[in-house]
Amino acid sequence: MTKVSLPCKSIAWLFVRHTSTGRLQSFACSEHRFPRTIFPFLRTMSTNTTDNQNRGSKKPKETLRHVKSREQRKRGVDVHGPATVYAQVVGAGSRDNGASLYVFSEFNRYLFNCGEGTQRLMQEHKLKAARLDNIFLTRMSWENVGGLSGMILTLKDTGVPEVVLSGPPQLEKYVNAIRVFSGPLEEIKLAVRPYTEKQYTDDTMTKSPWMLSSKGHHFSHFIFISGGKARATRDPSLVVAFVCKLHPKKGNFLVAQAKNLGLPVGTAAIGPLIAALKDGKSVTYEGREIHPEEVCTPTDPGPAFIVVECPSEEFVQPICIHQQYQRGGTEDPAALVVHMSPESVLKTDEYKQWMERFPSTTEHLILNEQVCTVHNVRSHKIQTQLNLIHPEIFPELHSVHLLKETQAALHVPSVRAECLLKFQLRPKIEWQRDAIPSCDTEEFVKEAAEAPNFLQEVEECRRAEKYPEVVFLGTGSALPMKIRNVSGNLVNISATQSVLLDCGEGTFGQLCRHYGDSVDETLAKISTVFISHMHADHHTGLLSLLFQRERALATLGKAFSPIYLIGPVQMMTWLNQYHDHCEEILSHVNIVPSKVLCEGAEVSKFKTKAFIQALLKKSDLAKFQTCPVRHCKNAFACSITHQSGWQLVFSGDTMPCDALVHMGKNATLLIHEATLEDGLEDEAVEKRHSTTSQAIGIGMKMNAEFIMLNHFSQRYAKIPLFSEDFNDRVGISFDHMRIRFGDFRILPRLIPPLKALFAEEIGEMEERRGRRELKQMKGVIAESNEEQRIPNEGETGKGAKREPEEPTQDVGRKRLKTN
Numbered sequence: 142m143t144k145v146s147l148p149c150k151s152i153a154w155l156f157v158r159h160t161s162t163g164r165l166q167s168f169a170c171s172e173h174r175f176p177r178t179i180f181p182f183l184r185t186m187s188t189n190t191t192d193n194q195n196r197g198s199k200k201p202k203e204t205l206r207h208v209k210s211r212e213q214r215k216r217g218v219d220v221h222g223p224a225t226v227y228a229q230v231v232g233a234g235s236r237d238n239g240a241s242l243y244v245f246s247e248f249n250r251y252l253f254n255c256g257e258g259t260q261r262l263m264q265e266h267k268l269k270a271a272r273l274d275n276i277f278l279t280r281m282s283w284e285n286v287g288g289l290s291g292m293i294l295t296l297k298d299t300g301v302p303e304v305v306l307s308g309p310p311q312l313e314k315y316v317n318a319i320r321v322f323s324g325p326l327e328e329i330k331l332a333v334r335p336y337t338e339k340q341y342t343d344d345t346m347t348k349s350p351w352m353l354s355s356k357g358h359h360f361s362h363f364i365f366i367s368g369g370k371a372r373a374t375r376d377p378s379l380v381v382a383f384v385c386k387l388h389p390k391k392g393n394f395l396v397a398q399a400k401n402l403g404l405p406v407g408t409a410a411i412g413p414l415i416a417a418l419k420d421g422k423s424v425t426y427e428g429r430e431i432h433p434e435e436v437c438t439p440t441d442p443g444p445a446f447i448v449v450e451c452p453s454e455e456f457v458q459p460i461c462i463h464q465q466y467q468r469g470g471t472e473d474p475a476a477l478v479v480h481m482s483p484e485s486v487l488k489t490d491e492y493k494q495w496m497e498r499f500p501s502t503t504e505h506l507i508l509n510e511q512v513c514t515v516h517n518v519r520s521h522k523i524q525t526q527l528n529l530i531h532p533e534i535f536p537e538l539h540s541v542h543l544l545k546e547t548q549a550a551l552h553v554p555s556v557r558a559e560c561l562l563k564f565q566l567r568p569k570i571e572w573q574r575d576a577i578p579s580c581d582t583e584e585f586v587k588e589a590a591e592a593p594n595f596l597q598e599v600e601e602c603r604r605a606e607k608y609p610e611v612v613f614l615g616t617g618s619a620l621p622m623k624i625r626n627v628s629g630n631l632v633n634i635s636a637t638q639s640v641l642l643d644c645g646e647g648t649f650g651q652l653c654r655h656y657g658d659s660v661d662e663t664l665a666k667i668s669t670v671f672i673s674h675m676h677a678d679h680h681t682g683l684l685s686l687l688f689q690r691e692r693a694l695a696t697l698g699k700a701f702s703p704i705y706l707i708g709p710v711q712m713m714t715w716l717n718q719y720h721d722h723c724e725e726i727l728s729h730v731n732i733v734p735s736k737v738l739c740e741g742a743e744v745s746k747f748k749t750k751a752f753i754q755a756l757l758k759k760s761d762l763a764k765f766q767t768c769p770v771r772h773c774k775n776a777f778a779c780s781i782t783h784q785s786g787w788q789l790v791f792s793g794d795t796m797p798c799d800a801l802v803h804m805g806k807n808a809t810l811l812i813h814e815a816t817l818e819d820g821l822e823d824e825a826v827e828k829r830h831s832t833t834s835q836a837i838g839i840g841m842k843m844n845a846e847f848i849m850l851n852h853f854s855q856r857y858a859k860i861p862l863f864s865e866d867f868n869d870r871v872g873i874s875f876d877h878m879r880i881r882f883g884d885f886r887i888l889p890r891l892i893p894p895l896k897a898l899f900a901e902e903i904g905e906m907e908e909r910r911g912r913r914e915l916k917q918m919k920g921v922i923a924e925s926n927e928e929q930r931i932p933n934e935g936e937t938g939k940g941a942k943r944e945p946e947e948p949t950q951d952v953g954r955k956r957l958k959t960n
Contacts, residue, residue, distance in 0.1 A: 182860065195792055213733040222388030222443055223248045223345050227573070229476065233558035236541045236646035236660075236689075238516045238651035239284045240481040240558075242448060242508075242653040243268050244385075246761065248344035251275045253383070253448050254348050254481070257287035257685050258516075258621065258647040260295060265519055265623030268580070275343070277309030279450035279481060280380045281315065281723050283684045284950075290319040291646050291677050295620055304329040307350060309379045310336050312830040314722035323676040324820045342388075344465075346443070349384040354457035375671040377800040380450050380458070384475075387443035387566060391419040392433070403427065430853040444476035444566050451482040454489060456874065461495035474500045477564050481508045487549035496553045502569040504572070506564060509550055515540070515580040519623040522653065523859065524877050525582055526589040530599050530894050531887070535772050535881055539657025591899060598894035608635050610789065610881050611810070613874040614651040616851040616857075618794075618816050618830075619678055624858045625876055627678035629668075630812060630851070632789060633779065638760045639666040640781065642791045642812070643673055643684070644785050648682035649689050655877050661693035668759050671735075672708035672794025674776035680712065682717070687729040705756040706730040707738065708769070709775040735777040740804070749941045761785075768804045770795035772829045780804050790845070794852065802842045809882060811845035812946060813850035818862040820910060833864040837871055847885040849874050862906045867892070 213933045225247040232254075234240035239256030243263070250272040252259070264272050273296060278285050296304055306312055313333040320326060334341065340349045345408035355378040394415050400406050404414060404426055417424050418433045425431070451460050465638070478499060486492050487507070498507060502956045515521065520538065548557075556562070556572065563573040590596055610633040617625030627645030632654075634640060641648075656663045669688060672680045687704070694701050706712070713732055720726045731752045737744045757765060764782040769775075772794040777799050789807035792798075794812040804812055815837075816830035825832050833838070833850065840848035851874040853861045861873055872880070872888035873895075880888065896903060 147196060158930065162750060164621055165758075173190075185296040193347065195297075213893060217399060219895055222390035222441070222567075224568060225565075226387055228446060228479070228506075229394075229564075229576070230506070230508065230558045230560060230562045231259055231266075232256060232508075232516065233270065233512040233514045233562075234264060234510060235512050235514070235561055236510050236518070237650035238262065238448075238560075239287070240508035242479055244343040250275065252292075253277045253479070254279060254450075255287075255289040255292050256284050258650045259288040259683055260292050260625065260718075261621035261623065261647055262516055262560070264621070265517065266576075270295055270770050271301060273301070275305045275307070277348075277381075277383055277448070278306070279382065279448065280452060281311045281375070282377070282452075283688055283724065285450075286315060286723075287602070287681065287685050288321060289315075290681055292622060293319070293324055293326065293329065293331065294677055297326060301329060305332045305334055307334045307348070308336070308381055309352075309376075310688065311375060311379075311425065311722045312336075314718070318715060318722065320675060320716035321711055321864070322680070335463070338377045344387050346387045349386075351382045351384065353380050353382060353456065353487060354378045355380075355459060371820070374399075375721065375725065378455075380452065380456060380460075382447065382449040384447050385447040389443045390441040390817075392438035392440050394419060395436050395438065396887060397406045401433055402435065404431070404436070407554060418707060420743040422513045441567065442473060444570060445473060446477040446479065446564075446566065447475050448763050448955055449481070451480070451486045451492065453483070454486060457486060457489050457492050461491050464540070475503050476566060477504050477506060477807050479506045479508065481530070482545050483509050483904045484511050484549055489550065493551065498553065501552065501554070503554070504564065505551070505553050506562075507555055508558040512558050515578060517623070517650075518580050519580040520583045520876065521582075523624055525585040525876070525921050526898060527875060528728070529586065529589055529595075530891055530898070534879055534884060534891070535875065535877065536875060537653070538654045541653045541660060545852070547783045548824045561856070563773060569619065573835065591809045592898050592900065593895040595894060598897045606881060606883055608633060609783070611789075611849075612655060612813070613849075613851060613876060613880075614648050614655070615643075615645050616853060616874045616878075617855050618814075619855060621645070621678075622855045622858055625853065625855060626651055627682075628673075629682065630791065631663075633666070634760050634762075634783065638668055639663070639665055640760060641667055641670045642779070643679045644670055644682045644686055645678045646681040650683045651876065652686075655754065664690040664693040665699055667704060668706065669705045669756050669765075671779050672706070672712055672789070673778065673791070674741075674773055675711050675715075676707055676773065676794070679794070680708070684724075684726060687726065691729065703729050703731050704751055705733060705759075707733045707735055707756075707779070709764070709777070710734050711775060729804065734767075735767045735775075738779075739777075740766065740768065766801045766804055768798075770798045770801055772796065778804065782806070790843070792831075792836075792839075796829050796831055797839055802839060805843045807844065808843060808845045809847070811843060811848045812851060813838045813839055813848060815850035816852055816854050816862065818857070819864045820912070820914065833861060833867040837864070837866045837868075840870070846870070847872065847882075849880070857903050857906070860895060862898075862903065862910065863892070 171213050196700070217639060226244070226246045228245045229245065231243050232238035238258050240254055241256060241259045243251070244252040250269070252273055252275070255276055262869050270292065270476055276289070276292070278289075289584070293304065306316065316331055316333060336350065336352055338350070340347060342348070351501075355551070365604040366936065403405060405411050413863060414424050414426065419429070421433050423430055423432045449460060451457060480487070482492070524535060524538050528537055530837035542662050559577050560575040561578060563576060565571050565573055612631040612633065614631055617627055619627070621627050628643040628647040629645050629651060630642040632640045632642060642844045646672070649671045652663055653660050664686070667686075670683065670686070672683065689703070691701060716726055716730065733749055733752050733756070735748060736742060739752070753765070757763070763782050763784045763863040766780045766781070766782075767777045770778045770793060776793060776795065778790065778792045778798070780788060784839040786806070787809040788813045790799055790801070790808045794814055795801065804856035814831055815833045816828070817825045819834045822832055825835070836850055837848060848871045850861070850871065869889045872891070
């Protein structure tokens with residue numbers, strides 16, 4: 142085809158001639174901006190078969206800078222301890238954010254425990270996960286490993302070549318189990334350090350793990366089943382404590398004192414002298430003997446710190462009888478002991494006495510549920526501002542207060558954990574509180590009120606029937622971020638029954654923040670969970686939810702009953718492996734494979750039929766249907782039809798899908814993913830997701846009464862970019878947004894105040910889109926010029942020139958007629 146672009150004052154015409162038909166098409170556009178509708182057309186014309194074949198190939202990741210530095214350091218001769226080391230609280234141990242500790246040095250980064258929400262906290266507070274090279278686990282429980290699978294996937298995608306994992310003996314089995322949904326993980330080396338290794342070292346410190354058992358010192362790791370196959374057993378009686386000793390650091394060279402003593406500071410001769418003096422050797426210069434203490438600060442021998450988890454009173458004695466803890470295997474006492482222990486343990490006399498055996502110079506950091514701190518500040522900020530728009534659709538967030546139990550009276554220097562609290566180990570041992578986040582609601586409100594036209598756009602809205610009610614717990618995609626968590630949607634069918642649609646990492650934490658002290662009642666109402674597919678951002682919050690639900694039922698004095706779990710058959714493989722090697726979990730679920738709920742599917746197993754009938758009866762549902770969608774293998778959407786007649790359809794992750802349209806015909810509400818903005822259709826195809834207009838188009842084909850868009854790419858953290866297809870039947874979701882069917886007329890009216898609140902972010906996204914479109918247009922024009930330079934078949938020789946085309950004048954005349 143031949144393309145010619147002719148500018149004329151403020152109007153440009155783009156002419157496209159198809160070589161096959163000879164037909165000429167024209168597009169009018171402004172001098173500085175081309176209509177977006179033209180770009181998919183141009184990209185289609187300019188893309189050849191080779192481009193399509195190469196689209197899937199990825200550019201190899203470059204070696205991360207800190208990895209190169211580490212390799213260079215290994216080749217160096219003068220190896221000494223780091224200059225700066227500190228331990229920092231990530232999760233303080235509250236019910237919604239389990240205990241986790243980040244240890245920083247300029248050489249290495251360490252993470253002790255990685256429960257759900259850890260990655261999100263690290264991202265929000267700029268603790269770079271890409272620099273992690275060691276992850277330690279004190280116990281094989283979901284509280285400690287719930288966020289590990291997501292963290293590993295993020296490290297893999299970031300280009301981290303290797304991560305060393307240390308913990309209980311079941312850790313290797315856990316890593317094998319997550320491959321059920323994560324794939325082979327070939328791009329990252331997961332080195333599981335043997336738990337029997339007594340000591341290991343790196344550039345920063347020496348670590349000594351101590352394996353402890355509530356049953357005594359002897360424990361078995363294997364049982365034998367039929368066929369002679371060994372299967373590792375879960376063993377909740379095991380914990381691992383870690384004693385960490387920093388490497389010594391040579392003293393600093395004091396330049397001023399060296400000059401006073403006549404040393405050749407600033408010359409090449411000073412190098413060997415400094416090296417000898419920092420090594421503790423005396424030197425002689427111009428007949429004068431100079432001792433190290435005269436020009437160097439003392440060598441720092443390296444403090445030690447201990448991380449210990451004592452989950453219950455059963456572990457108190459095994460922990461307290463180990464005298465090695467007192468000095469960490471060194472002559473120097475520990476500078477810090479991190480206690481991941483509940484209040485019931487801290488109150489025991491034996492544990493108190495053990496803490497008191499440490500020197501008075503040792504500081505103790507307590508991480509448990511009796512803390513009072515805010516972790517997800519950005520989530521609170523945006524919810525506070527959205528609450529100004531509509532206080533019922535965007536309710537205020539809450540904290541879970543568990544201070545009913547009195548805190549233990551400790552007679553040692555102790556500090557209760559707060560998010561981002563630091564304990565500096567080097568250069569100076571001290572507490573640092575400057576990074577602890579504050580949650581100033583008044584400041585959040587003031588900032589929103591200052592947004593131009595925001596308060597003028599905010600309208601009072603009324604509410605209709607209370608049920609059904611949809612609470613969006615996670616509206617982002619891929620990985621949890623500071624504003625949008627990953628997929629999770631709670632459908633409150635009635636005052637007593639709820640269904641959860643997807644359960645990404647951190648879903649329980651979102652429930653805690655949304656319902657506060659009422660979270661137990663909310664958990665007790667959840668009877669059914671639907672998992673759309675096996676990507677980690679859609680199901681790795683499930684185990685935490687199940688464990689917490691069991692706890693909630695016990696707290697409320699209600700009989701335990703398993704939930705009905707609807708999901709791909711691979712979900713059972715994952716749960717079986719976790720059940721076998723980590724913790725008992727299968728009694729929490731009654732599995733219904735998604736495929737048996739598809740239209741026309743036959744249910745052969747009597748037990749599965751019974752489960753289906755029971756879940757329908759329990760939630761007053763007339764129908765629960767699924768259909769396969771266009772995403773990954775074994776990805777499903779679902780449709781819930783209530784006995785009263787309303788129908789809710791959830792797309793999960795999918796490209797535009799006719800099967801979904803058929804299943805959801807005339808639905809009351811469609812919740813559809815809109816991962817990418819319009820103009821990124823090629824990327825949507827590559828990642829098998831939908832754009833905004835594609836999602837709206839499916840809802841229109843379905844004739845849904847209302848369409849809620851969710852599962853936005855994290856590039857749209859605060860608000861997605863609006864498309865021209867938005868109408869009065871479309872709304873956008875936010876984390877902690879709560880809607881009812883009576884809100885459909887209100888939701889479109891929220892768009893103006895949302896645009897006012899996030900005007901700056903929308904402007905930046907539109908600028909990026911404009912730059913992207915301009916770049917695409919330049920590429921198309923450049924390709925057109927290149928094609929024009931290629932000689933026709935009738936021309937001979939490589940140097941043949943292209944003759945001016947006759948139709949050029951005709952084209953000009955056509956353009957002039959339109960002016």
